[in-house]
Amino acid sequence: MRKVVHTKVTLSQCTEQSLRTSDHRSMFNSQHYRVKAAEYQNRASKTDNPNEIRECKNLERTFGELADNAEWMEQHSEKIVHPPKDIDH
Numbered sequence: 001m002r003k004v005v006h007t008k009v010t011l012s013q014c015t016e017q018s019l020r021t022s023d024h025r026s027m028f029n030s031q032h033y034r035v036k037a038a039e040y041q042n043r044a045s046k047t048d049n050p051n052e053i054r055e056c057k058n059l060e061r062t063f064g065e066l067a068d069n070a071e072w073m074e075q076h077s078e079k080i081v082h083p084p085k086d087i088d089h
Helices: 011-021 030-045 050-075
Strands: none
Touching: 030 050
16 A cells, blocks of 8 residues: 655745756756656656645646747747847946
C-alpha cells in the first residue's frame, strides 16, 4: 500500500519554489519550461489532495504554454523586430 503524505501547497508557494530553483541570470528557453511543466505533472501525480492537483495542473499547463511560446520565438527569431542597437537611452 502506498503511503500518501498530505501537505498544503498553495499556487504562490509552487510559483515561489519554481522561481527559487530557476536561474534568473538567463532567460528560460522552451526546454526549461517543458522541464518545469513535467515537474508539476509529477507533483500532481504524487498527491491525492484535489486543491494541490488543481494548482499543479494549472502550473503544468502554464509552463507548457510558455514552452510553446518560447519555442515559437526560437523558431521565428528572424521575424521579431528588435530596436536599433545605436539608440541612446
